[in-house]
Amino acid sequence: MALAGIPGLAYTRSISRNAFSQVTAVFEDRVDIYFARTQVAERLTQARQNLPPGAEPRMGAVSTGLGEIYMWSVQYVRPTGNKGLAREGTSGWQSDGSYLTPEGLRLIKEHELAMYLRTVQDWIIRPQLKSVPGVAEVDAIGGYEQQYQVQPSPEKLLSLGVSFADVLKALERNNTGIGAGYIERHGESYVVRASGRLENATDIGNVVVASKAGVPVHLKDVAEIGLGRELRTGSASADAAEVVVGTVLMLKGSNSRTVATAVNEKMKSIRGALPPGIEVRTVLNRTKLIDATIATVRTNLAEGALLVILVLFAMLGNIRAALITAAVIPVTVMLTATGMLKVGISANLMSLGALDFGLIVDGAVIIVENALRRIGQRQHQTGALLPQAERLKEVRAAAVEMIQPTVFGQAIIIIVYLPLLTFSGIEGKLFKPMALTVVIALIAAFILSLTFVPAMIAMAITGRVRKTESPVVRYTRRLYEPLLRGALRGTGWVIWGAVALFVVSLLLFTRLGQEFTPTLDEKDIALHAVRIPGTSLTQSTGMQLRLERALQPVPEVAFVFSKTGTAEMATDPMPPNLSDTFVILKPQAEWPDPAISKGDLIEKI
Numbered sequence: 001m002a003l004a005g006i007p008g009l010a011y012t013r014s015i016s017r018n019a020f021s022q023v024t025a026v027f028e029d030r031v032d033i034y035f036a037r038t039q040v041a042e043r044l045t046q047a048r049q050n051l052p053p054g055a056e057p058r059m060g061a062v063s064t065g066l067g068e069i070y071m072w073s074v075q076y077v078r079p080t081g082n083k084g085l086a087r088e089g090t091s092g093w094q095s096d097g098s099y100l101t102p103e104g105l106r107l108i109k110e111h112e113l114a115m116y117l118r119t120v121q122d123w124i125i126r127p128q129l130k131s132v133p134g135v136a137e138v139d140a141i142g143g144y145e146q147q148y149q150v151q152p153s154p155e156k157l158l159s160l161g162v163s164f165a166d167v168l169k170a171l172e173r174n175n176t177g178i179g180a181g182y183i184e185r186h187g188e189s190y191v192v193r194a195s196g197r198l199e200n201a202t203d204i205g206n207v208v209v210a211s212k213a214g215v216p217v218h219l220k221d222v223a224e225i226g227l228g229r230e231l232r233t234g235s236a237s238a239d240a241a242e243v244v245v246g247t248v249l250m251l252k253g254s255n256s257r258t259v260a261t262a263v264n265e266k267m268k269s270i271r272g273a274l275p276p277g278i279e280v281r282t283v284l285n286r287t288k289l290i291d292a293t294i295a296t297v298r299t300n301l302a303e304g305a306l307l308v309i310l311v312l313f314a315m316l317g318n319i320r321a322a323l324i325t326a327a328v329i330p331v332t333v334m335l336t337a338t339g340m341l342k343v344g345i346s347a348n349l350m351s352l353g354a355l356d357f358g359l360i361v362d363g364a365v366i367i368v369e370n371a372l373r374r375i376g377q378r379q380h381q382t383g384a385l386l387p388q389a390e391r392l393k394e395v396r397a398a399a400v401e402m403i404q405p406t407v408f409g410q411a412i413i414i415i416v417y418l419p420l421l422t423f424s425g426i427e428g429k430l431f432k433p434m435a436l437t438v439v440i441a442l443i444a445a446f447i448l449s450l451t452f453v454p455a456m457i458a459m460a461i462t463g464r465v466r467k468t469e470s471p472v473v474r475y476t477r478r479l480y481e482p483l484l485r486g487a488l489r490g491t492g493w494v495i496w497g498a499v500a501l502f503v504v505s506l507l508l509f510t511r512l513g514q515e516f517t518p519t520l521d522e523k524d525i526a527l528h529a530v531r532i533p534g535t536s537l538t539q540s541t542g543m544q545l546r547l548e549r550a551l552q553p554v555p556e557v558a559f560v561f562s563k564t565g566t567a568e569m570a571t572d573p574m575p576p577n578l579s580d581t582f583v584i585l586k587p588q589a590e591w592p593d594p595a596i597s598k599g600d601l602i603e604k605i
Contacts, residue, residue: 006039007031015573020233020566022573023057033252060571061137063249068571069286070248071265073238073561074117074125074143077279084277092276094246102275110242111144113230117244120278125246125270130265134259136251141567142236142244148204149228154223162210170219174198174207175534201225210337233576234565235541238283239549240548242541245283245563249571257290283561284582288398289522297352305329308357312365314472318465324456328364328448329357335444340437350430351437351505359413360441363449371398371457376465377556385464395458399450410446414439446485523588527581529562535577544579558586 002013003023008031014023023197027036037059043059051057061067079085079093086092091102099107099116107113118140126138152167180196198204205220219225236245250259264285271280308329312322336355337347345351374394378386420435481534488493529547531540541564548560564579566572 001045002050003040004137006036006043008036008244017573017575019231020570022243022570035063060569061139061249062113062252063136063571064252068139068247068249069250069256070263070282071245071561072125072246072280072282073236074116074121074242074246074278074280075241075319076113077236077277079277084490087275090276099277101178101356105227108180112227112342114142114225114242114244115146115229117278119146120275121246123275125280128248128270129248129263129266130271132181132248132256132262132263134251135248137249137569139249139567139569139571140244141234141247141249141563141565142242144229144232147228147230148198148201148225150204150217150219150223150225156353159220160210160212160217162217162222166209167219167223169386170207170209171198171204184191187389199225207317219277232537232565233570234563234567234574235537236561236563237541237542237544237548238561239552239559240545245561245568247522249569256286260290262288283559283584290457292523293349297347297349300353301333301355304357308361310510312361315470316365316368316372318461320460321372324363324453325364325368327456328361328445328453331448331452332360332441332445335448336441337441338443343436345408345433345436348433351433354434354450355441356438359438360445363402363410364453366402366409367399367408367449367453368457370402371395371454372461372465375457375461376396379465385462388458391461395454399454403450406446406449414442492521524585525583527583529579529581531577533575533577537565537576540576540579544581547581551581556591558584560584 003025004008006025006027008027010026010028012023012025014021016022025036025040025340029035040059044059047057076099077084084093087094088094088101089100093102094100094106097108099113101107101116105112105116106270107116121140122145126140129135129138150167150171152164157163157167173200174196176196176197180194182191184190196261198207205218205225208216209218209219209222236243238245248259250256250265264282264287267280267282274280309322311325312325313319316322326370333355340347342349371394374397375386375391378390378394417435417438420431423431501578527547529544531543535543544562548562551557551560560581562581562582563578564574565576566574572580
């Protein structure tokens with residue numbers, strides 16, 4: 001309710017669970033993200049006074065739904081026999097099966113070990129990664145936040161006449177740091193500070209709760225003190241073992257490939273600062289997907305351009321003319337890239353993948369063929385080669401003759417893409433860049449066909465132009481002429497056949513669906529484990545570990561990691577009964593059967 005009325009706000013939605021609530025404010029695309037966050041922050045300040053005690057709202061990171069560009073797991077490297085054991089008293093795995101931290105804590109229980117993994121994530125890895133340019137936030141799921149828990153004994157408190165309120169006041173009173181100013185002595189200034197921060201369980205146990213007959217009553221006399229587990233909302237696992245999974249959230253508008261590469265480089269230096277017996281393993285890197293996408297775009301563009309160039313050489317029958325026409329492709333691509341940069345369109349698989357080089361050279365081919373025809377006829381009439389001034393005149397006349405059909409043809413193609421500009425929502429974000437890219441490319445190609453191509457023809461075609469057709473054109477004409485004559489004789493059959501095909505296309509259109517969202521194959525598998533509502537997080541985690549043990553023996557699987565429940569940032573809130581399972585596959589060349597498909601793999605799982 002507090003967010004209602006913010007300028008540019010499209011709508012709000014929310015989801016609430018026990019001890020957790022998320023409100024999503026969706027703004028119009030034209031609204032600047034930082035203006036929107038400022039407005040929301042002002043409204044939250046007003047809303048805090050109406051919230052119950054302990055409820056503290058905070059905004060999420062300046063990221064998007066595709067901002068999770070890098071993930072890693074923090075896990076122990078368990079010793080095998082005596083290999084991997086630390087010397088007695090030094091940090092690492094001890095001979096008795098415990099783990100000694102560099103801070104001197106001896107961890108024995110499983111929740112204590114999981115707790116320290118989270119400590120490493122929060123205090124060693126996260127601060128360093130947040131300094132990488134382009135990183136908005138570092139999220140974490142799994143493990144436990146380190147807590148010192150005090151469990152008073154009601155019987156002991158009652159026997160000594162101490163209440164729970166006395167315990168709370170004693171803890172608060174003894175866990176503060178006070179700056180008492182400074183004193184001057186012999187011309188020097190000395191800062192006076194009283195530090196009362198409790199640092200470990202021993203400090204907490206030595207807190208004085210009360211005094212009975214002059215004898216101090218310490219907290220350790222009336223309570224059990226030790227490391228305890230928090231009531232967490234999510235867990236993480238990898239290869240059938242509990243771990244901590246960290247995620248880098250990329251700043252909105254940043255280059256995911258650049259940021260992911262920088263994070264990967266930073267992670268190399270972080271690994272050297274980890275405590276012994278703990279490793280960080282990268283489980284997902286967006287760079288892998290981006291490199292595959294770039295390779296796909298590069299291959300498609302190169303193959304498309306080469307195919308068009310080969311066709312031009314085969315059809316035009318003049319090497320220089322074919323080279324001039326083919327030169328339109330790279331120049332058009334450069335002009336298109338310039339237009340995309342000015343408009344703010346990213347070069348991605350959707351935008352660049354829509355470029356059709358056949359459409360790009362269409363206008364240029366018409367101009368070149370007509371110019372060659374006029375130059376050849378004029379050479380035949382004069383019986384000599386044409387001087388440059390006369391070539392320019394003939395080429396100009398050829399271009400003027402073809403302006404109308406060229407404009408008409410390009411306009412028809414552009415009109416076909418205009419409906420895509422009316423898309424909204426996810427479809428609009430996907431297909432508008434593609435449509436704008438094609439329109440920019442067609443306009444650039446049209447301008448080149450009327451300027452660059454005629455000028456190059458007039459300057460480069462200096463020799464004799466033959467009026468003979470290329471072998472490909474002659475062969476095509478033999479096939480085309482009978483078909484054309486038959487169509488002209490039986491116009492009724494042609495018309496009714498076209499109508500029938502149109503009706504069939506309408507029937508197919510009704511079965512296409514209404515969502516124009518393409519699928520993206522990342523060469524890995526994402527599983528969604530769903531359990532009955534009400535399943536506890538501990539139960540879900542145990543079942544998830546069994547699922548990962550079942551997936552590990554599959555020879556095509558490299559490793560498996562999972563997220564169960566809600567992470568710290570809660571960008572994707574899920575109840576404890578749901579798990580996102582990421583099955584990372586080996587390169588297909590390493591599969592036992594190279595012909596195996598993902599469908600077969602899913603059936604095997």
